[in-house]
Amino acid sequence: MRNQPGQTDPALIRNFCIIAHIDHGKSTLADRMLQITGVVDDRSMRAQYLDRMDIERERGITIKSQAVRLPWNGHVLNMIDTPGHVDFTYEVSRSLQACEGAILLVDAAQGIEAQTLANLYLAMHNDLHIIPVLNKIDLPAAQPEKFAEELAGLIGCDPSDVLRVSGKTGVGVKELLDHVVETVPAPVGDADAAARALIFDSVYDTYRGVVTYVRVVDGHLGKRERITMMSTQATHETLEIGVISPEPKVAEKGLGVGEVGYLITGVKDVRQSRVGDTVTSAARGATEMLAGYDHPRPMVFSGLYPIDGDEYPELREALDKLQLNDASLVYEPETSAALGFGFRVGFLGLLHMEIIRERLEREFGLSLISTAPNVVYRVVMEDGKELTVTNPSEFPTGGKIAQVFEPVTKSTILAPAEFIGAIMEICQGRRGQLQGMDYLSEDRVEIRYTLPLGEIIFDFFDQLKSRTRGYASLDYEPAGEQEADLVKVDILLQGEPVDAFSAIVHKDKAYGYGVDMAKKLRELIPRQQFEVPIQAAIGARVIARENIRAIRKDVLAKCYGGDISRKRKLLEKQKEGKKRMKMVGRVEVPQEAFVAALSTESSTDKAKK
Numbered sequence: 001m002r003n004q005p006g007q008t009d010p011a012l013i014r015n016f017c018i019i020a021h022i023d024h025g026k027s028t029l030a031d032r033m034l035q036i037t038g039v040v041d042d043r044s045m046r047a048q049y050l051d052r053m054d055i056e057r058e059r060g061i062t063i064k065s066q067a068v069r070l071p072w073n074g075h076v077l078n079m080i081d082t083p084g085h086v087d088f089t090y091e092v093s094r095s096l097q098a099c100e101g102a103i104l105l106v107d108a109a110q111g112i113e114a115q116t117l118a119n120l121y122l123a124m125h126n127d128l129h130i131i132p133v134l135n136k137i138d139l140p141a142a143q144p145e146k147f148a149e150e151l152a153g154l155i156g157c158d159p160s161d162v163l164r165v166s167g168k169t170g171v172g173v174k175e176l177l178d179h180v181v182e183t184v185p186a187p188v189g190d191a192d193a194a195a196r197a198l199i200f201d202s203v204y205d206t207y208r209g210v211v212t213y214v215r216v217v218d219g220h221l222g223k224r225e226r227i228t229m230m231s232t233q234a235t236h237e238t239l240e241i242g243v244i245s246p247e248p249k250v251a252e253k254g255l256g257v258g259e260v261g262y263l264i265t266g267v268k269d270v271r272q273s274r275v276g277d278t279v280t281s282a283a284r285g286a287t288e289m290l291a292g293y294d295h296p297r298p299m300v301f302s303g304l305y306p307i308d309g310d311e312y313p314e315l316r317e318a319l320d321k322l323q324l325n326d327a328s329l330v331y332e333p334e335t336s337a338a339l340g341f342g343f344r345v346g347f348l349g350l351l352h353m354e355i356i357r358e359r360l361e362r363e364f365g366l367s368l369i370s371t372a373p374n375v376v377y378r379v380v381m382e383d384g385k386e387l388t389v390t391n392p393s394e395f396p397t398g399g400k401i402a403q404v405f406e407p408v409t410k411s412t413i414l415a416p417a418e419f420i421g422a423i424m425e426i427c428q429g430r431r432g433q434l435q436g437m438d439y440l441s442e443d444r445v446e447i448r449y450t451l452p453l454g455e456i457i458f459d460f461f462d463q464l465k466s467r468t469r470g471y472a473s474l475d476y477e478p479a480g481e482q483e484a485d486l487v488k489v490d491i492l493l494q495g496e497p498v499d500a501f502s503a504i505v506h507k508d509k510a511y512g513y514g515v516d517m518a519k520k521l522r523e524l525i526p527r528q529q530f531e532v533p534i535q536a537a538i539g540a541r542v543i544a545r546e547n548i549r550a551i552r553k554d555v556l557a558k559c560y561g562g563d564i565s566r567k568r569k570l571l572e573k574q575k576e577g578k579k580r581m582k583m584v585g586r587v588e589v590p591q592e593a594f595v596a597a598l599s600t601e602s603s604t605d606k607a608k609k
């Protein structure tokens with residue numbers, strides 16, 4: 001067999017990843033590499049071969065990293081495809097630690113974008129050899145000369161060192177693979193030392209349990225060997241060990257220094273095989289762990305409730321299953337007076353939230369209401385007590401709050417220079433503080449702001465896109481917290497607070513939020529048999545008020561005479577309708593009103609439709 005997996009001479013191994021801004025063509029380039037190296041024949045080739053999840057293929061985005069082994073001119077290349085979206089940066093950073101080199105891919109019609117920079121800095125931080133590459137040179141709009149110059153300026157090389165490829169037509173891809181062999185350093189490790197392998201991914205598979213992806217740094221891992229996870233000291237037996245090329249292949253000889261592959265131990269939960277942990281041999285354990293990663297912390301929280309309260313157990317089960325595969329997903333049960341039983345779920349960002357919600361609805365057939373997303377606040381009370389608030393309804397009321405802290409981000413926006421004014425206006429309107437600005441070329445700027453995370457999670461990116469005609473790109477990373485003048489706005493129906501509508505907002509925006517929400521609800525809630533006041537309040541102070549006038553709806557009004565069966569039918573129908581109503585005090589609120597009022601769409605988005 002030409003490509004006998006396992007125990008390759010480290011001098012012949014090259015481990016590299018492809019990093020790029022979203023949509024610059026990583027997955028397409030990876031497809032071509034699979035084809036050109038012959039691991040996938042033309043007949044079985046399909047687009048985005050490595051994106052295995054339906055949702056990845058449909059949306060055309062990569063969510064999970066993938067590692068695949070490619071034979072090339074007597075060498076073994078391990079390619080790791082990484083996601084480009086900012087929510088999944090932690091996936092990128094873990095892949096980087098398994099590599100010695102990175103292909104920095106830039107769309108030749110777009111140039112450098114915010115995530116190009118963010119990923120480049122991550123790669124440099126990990127001391128990787130960087131190969132600058134312009135992609136999509138087949139596009140008529142491609143400007144390879146201009147962007148080669150930009151890219152060369154950024155990483156400090158000569159424009160002629162920037163390679164040019166088309167992932168679509170395959171032009172330049174062979175040369176790129178040769179370049180990887182020539183320039184990316186071979187892995188170094190001590191073959192005789194105790195085994196140490198870094199876990200860079202772990203995935204739950206229904207049939208095989210958890211599949212753990214590792215990069216061996218020192219020593220050797222074999223089949224039927226007892227291994228120890230160094231952070232927990234838990235030991236397991238390796239039932240299977242192998243490489244992906246591009247389907248799993250068992251490596252009879254195990255994995256040696258520099259090799260990238262997978263192991264299966266029969267554990268059922270990804271948390272037992274924690275990403276960033278070091279695997280060693282139980283018989284001859286290493287003493288020092290490899291540098292791991294920071295565990296991703298949820299940044300955005302939202303309440304998820306089944307529309308049909310009977311589906312609560314199914315929702316729990318679905319979340320349990322998703323968590324097997326996504327260690328960054330956290331949730332705990334929560335009850336809402338308005339929405340019933342549900343969960344408070346923590347996400348890495350808005351896209352992560354959207355994806356989890358879509359998977360819950362699609363893969364598990366659930367219908368869900370989600371409350372408006374919010375960030376995590378730290379509240380310090382006058383008596384020195386501290387609270388972590390992930391749900392606005394837990395925000396303490398009364399005058400005893402001393403300080404409130406909110407998370408802030410270091411945000412980088414890249415755009416053509418003509419949009420500087422518009423961008424600054426948006427950022428200023430969201431309490432941003434300008435940190436600096438640099439010209440990447442004469443017509444492209446990088447603008448850096450400190451922005452509260454809570455201001456970004458709503459429609460910031462949409463606004464940025466629409467005010468810059470789609471040209472701006474954004475990247476952000478957590479940058480600690482700041483004290484802010486934040487208040488909780490409650491919405492009351494007939495004097496009863498509706499917990500699902502409470503929000504924590506900046507004092508200057510509280511009035512706007514209250515007025516908008518009260519107006520929205522007046523339109524969404526049908527008239528009842530009595531008058532319903534809608535109020536927005538901060539503590540006991542009412543800041544906005546609307547009224548829903550009374551009406552008496554008599555479904556039997558049209559039934560003259562005594563046709564009892566017809567009357568019964570109408571009453572039945574009314575009862576059906578009532579099942580989709582939630583009671584808030586005495587007020588009946590239709591399910592749709594919650595869904596519509598809680599949708600995060602801004603009014604400008606709606607206007608566009």
Ligand SMILES: Nc1nc2c(ncn2[C@@H]2O[C@H](COP(=O)(O)OP(=O)(O)OP(=O)(O)O)[C@@H](O)[C@H]2O)c(=O)[nH]1
Pocket residue numbers: 020021022023024025026027028029060061062082083084085135136137138139165166167168169
């Ligand atoms: N013309 C042309 N189009 C390309 C080329 N490479 C990729 N594309 C197109 O660009 C779009 C994005 O490509 P992907 O490969 O999905 O991009 P990606 O960087 O993997 O995206 P994420 O995985 O979401 O980060 C797709 O519509 C591709 O068909 C190329 O070389 N030429």
